[in-house]
Amino acid sequence: MNLRQYEYALAVADEGSMTAAAERLQVTQPSLSQQIGALEKHLGVQLFTRTPSGVTVTVAGRAFLAEAKIATTASRRAIAAARAADGELTGELIIAVHMGLGARQLPQVLGQLRKRHPKLQVTLHEEPDPTDMERLVRQGTLDMILVHRFPAGCTF
Template identity: 60%
Template sequence: MSLRRFEYALAVAEAGSVTAAAAESLHVAQPSVSQQIRGLERELGVTLFARTPTGLVPTAAGRAFLRDAEVAVRAARRAKATARAGAEELGGELVVVAQMGLGTRQLPGALGALRRRFPRLEVTVFEEADPVELERLARRGVVDLGLIAGPCREELYEGHHLGDEEFVVVTSPEHAQLAAERVELRVLEREPWIRFDHDSALDAVLRDVLRDNELAPVTVARVSQTATAVRWAAQGLGVTLVPTSAVPPGFEHLTRPVSPAVSLPTVAAVRPGAGPAETALLEFLRQERWNCTGFSGSGSGPAHNWVTPPSSTNSAPVV
């Protein structure tokens, strides 16, 4: 059973057809792909794909096979990249996941430095708001490095504390609270709130903040991305609470830290026995500024540090 057949099956599953997989990702003749898939199915003794009006879709057996095939292919690519690293020819793919918009400001600089050191390396970055999905990806071995809030599962990844990041409230330019250096959470109870998807780690933070401060404001919108929440708040739809680094450039003047202060540790979760790419990226991330506080200063009044506690139902960190 060759690794190449695994790659063919994964390409067909992603493209939804043999023809598209052959032309767009594999760059081989369509009959060759069909032959490899048929040979793989004979070897496994199962049917991997079912033909539907919209294209090929994996069968139940196919989905189970593809999950492990993806892990195997990534592991093989990582091993190849590690073997070539000694000759300064590090290649392959590095998958980075940022939880709840963490590292929006710091990650680009670190990745730029990484690409300059290893120009042949392909880097894929995506945000994953759902902690359950993030853990699923980690257990499948898909994630090489994750930026998460709080501790990580030590049996899966090693955690490296980068710093603590303060959350800020974002309002419209006309909002009276912009006159203050630090906004009391209690004065925001009557404000409409822009929140995040129910299952997201960001909404878990906000939910705990509101609960701990005995606030029950009206929710006017739920979004998936921190940048969307900031832009909608700037237009006067409501207020929102986001990590400082997740505020897009040009909106800093609309942010204020809150009292009591809300902050979370930012952790780089790296696979045990990390290769040169993960190690180098961690090195560059450490060089970035992570102890972020509100753009307008820390304020003169007393404020305590608030860190979201893990709970059995809404735990956020989990690579």
């Protein structure tokens, strides 16, 4: 079992189809199916139900995929941290911004960041709902949150 298999399973779940996931991942469909089968065999559970129109995620699959997402995100962060320690910022910086916050300053700051670190990819989530931001934090998806103030009861 390896992180690549996790990424494959996440792509299959996102696409709802082995064929579409294989195209997105730029691998052959039989190779992808073989890797998913090997992963399911190793886990001892079925992650997907195969149907004539694609695949659906099983209950066990949903549980596995939630943790697989965290593991793949952690792997990308570990690689980025090692490179950053060597002076090169690469990878992905994922930021959640409360709706309307930083509309003027944020584009300028992100532009400067891009000039300094051209290999760094920035993903910005503009989230109007604090519960969505809390969900992204719990998933281990976010690197940074920009909010006016934390809503009462948030456990970030």
